[in-house]
Amino acid sequence: MDAPLALLAELTHRCPLRCPYCSNPVELTRAAQELTTGEWARVFDEAAALGCLQVHLSGGEPLARRDIAEIIAAARAAGLYTNLITAGVTLDAAKLAELQAAGLDHVQLSVQDAGAAGAERIGGLPGAHARKRDAARAVTGAGLPLTINAVVHRQNLHNLPALIDLALDWGARRLEVAHVQYYGWALANRAALLPPRDMLDAATRVVEEARLRLKGRLVIDYVVPDYHAVRPKACMGGWGRRFLAVSPAGRILPCHAAETIPGIVFPSVRETSLRDAWEGSDAFNRFRGTAWMPAPCRGCEHAERDWGGCRCQAAALTGHAAATDPACALSPDHHLLGAALAEAGAPDFTYRQFG
Amino acid sequence: MTPIRFAPGVRLHHDRARDRWVVMAPERMFVPDDTALEVLRLVDGARDEAAIVEALAARFDAPRAVIAADVGAMLADLAEKGVFA
Numbered sequence: 514m515d516a517p518l519a520l521l522a523e524l525t526h527r528c529p530l531r532c533p534y535c536s537n538p539v540e541l542t543r544a545a546q547e548l549t550t551g552e553w554a555r556v557f558d559e560a561a562a563l564g565c566l567q568v569h570l571s572g573g574e575p576l577a578r579r580d581i582a583e584i585i586a587a588a589r590a591a592g593l594y595t596n597l598i599t600a601g602v603t604l605d606a607a608k609l610a611e612l613q614a615a616g617l618d619h620v621q622l623s624v625q626d627a628g629a630a631g632a633e634r635i636g637g638l639p640g641a642h643a644r645k646r647d648a649a650r651a652v653t654g655a656g657l658p659l660t661i662n663a664v665v666h667r668q669n670l671h672n673l674p675a676l677i678d679l680a681l682d683w684g685a686r687r688l689e690v691a692h693v694q695y696y697g698w699a700l701a702n703r704a705a706l707l708p709p710r711d712m713l714d715a716a717t718r719v720v721e722e723a724r725l726r727l728k729g730r731l732v733i734d735y736v737v738p739d740y741h742a743v744r745p746k747a748c749m750g751g752w753g754r755r756f757l758a759v760s761p762a763g764r765i766l767p768c769h770a771a772e773t774i775p776g777i778v779f780p781s782v783r784e785t786s787l788r789d790a791w792e793g794s795d796a797f798n799r800f801r802g803t804a805w806m807p808a809p810c811r812g813c814e815h816a817e818r819d820w821g822g823c824r825c826q827a828a829a830l831t832g833h834a835a836a837t838d839p840a841c842a843l844s845p846d847h848h849l850l851g852a853a854l855a856e857a858g859a860p861d862f863t864y865r866q867f868g
Numbered sequence: 869m870t871p872i873r874f875a876p877g878v879r880l881h882h883d884r885a886r887d888r889w890v891v892m893a894p895e896r897m898f899v900p901d902d903t904a905l906e907v908l909r910l911v912d913g914a915r916d917e918a919a920i921v922e923a924l925a926a927r928f929d930a931p932r933a934v935i936a937a938d939v940g941a942m943l944a945d946l947a948e949k950g951v952f953a
Contacts (some may be wrong), residue, residue: 562885566897592881621895656876658876686894708879
């Protein structure tokens with residue numbers, strides 16, 4: 514069994530934005546249930562001892578934690594490379610100086626669209642776009658590396674060239690163009706967000722052209738949507754192989770969406786060490802390797818390449834977490850994706866909110 | 869000559885769990901080979917290329933011209949990967 518390389522620390526589900534594709538679960542955790550500063554420090558020590566090299570500090574909005582600087586300092590003290598994944602609307606130069614002094618290594622800043630009107634309609638927070646631009650200036654002004662994360666979908670994909678210009682203008686050296694992945698809130702809003710094939714193909718050409726044109730200035734990572742795929746994505750590089758996540762309330766997960774799978778009890782950092790969860794828990798061993806696979810994954814030449822695709826997507830779309838991911842053309846449920854594409858095109862979405 | 873510095877967000881890190889050195893960078897990491905590691909351990913923001921060659925020539929029993937060529941190629945390769953400012 515390999516040791517994990519990275520920890521996703523979902524510090525809180527609180528966030529000033531209300532993006533309709535939020536990757537948080539539909540059942541959001543409230544502040545009173547969140548892990549304490551000391552508990553996170555222990556999690557970081559355990560993660561580093563287990564083999565993690567990097568921590569992604571995410572949420573929700575991680576800056577909603579008033580102890581965010583202490584959390585960053587604890588992660589650095591544990592020896593982890595610290596990546597702050599933020600919406601940036603509360604990140605000013607003073608806050609950034611505090612985080613930098615605590616040892617912050619890198620900032621990933623989300624944008625919802627290339628222009629303020631579109632971005633603020635999607636994010637649901639008036640004034641957010643200009644505050645993000647100021648946050649980007651604070652990051653680059655402090656000499657910290659900046660990645661812009663642009664989540665793209667049917668309602669903003671036509672603005673991809675302008676999003677690439679924005680990343681350059683805001684001083685990013687990396688741009689992540691991430692198509693929405695359809696779990697939780699995004700699955701509920703799928704009909705409004707899923708792009709048609711021709712839109713996706715045009716976007717892919719834009720990325721390929723920009724990568725050549727901007728070589729040496731901007732690195733572009735491109736995460737494609739699997740609804741148009743023939744082979745599924747190797748989700749998380751395989752269940753329990755390289756990656757683990759800890760939820761705001763302390764659940765230890767093979768991926769941040771894993772709690773959407775019914776019938777699995779995930780261990781808590783309040784009761785179990787990360788090592789015991791990683792090596793010995795039923796939750797991590799359930800879909801590890803290939804022995805659990807049914808047909809058509811079992812014996813398939815792609816089994817150790819894509820690891821059967823995504824368990825959360827299989828559970829959400831087929832009702833069976835152990836089924837082959839319907840994104841695979843070999844899946845008996847592959848037609849479900851075609852049906853979703855045929856239904857897409859709704860104009861309106863529902864914002865994320867605490868239920 | 870210009871001192872060689874790591875780019876913002878790039879650092880050399882000892883991976884205790886696997887007993888190896890890794891280069892950590894924004895959203896990526898890689899494991900340098902032994903030659904690259906010898907060079908990277910001399911990157912301190914003060915040494916330039918000549919000083920790195922000097923330090924290695926003092927430690928390794930190889931002709932200085934060979935070391936200089938290796939270091940030049942290695943620095944170019946690492947620069948291509950975005951390791952240096």
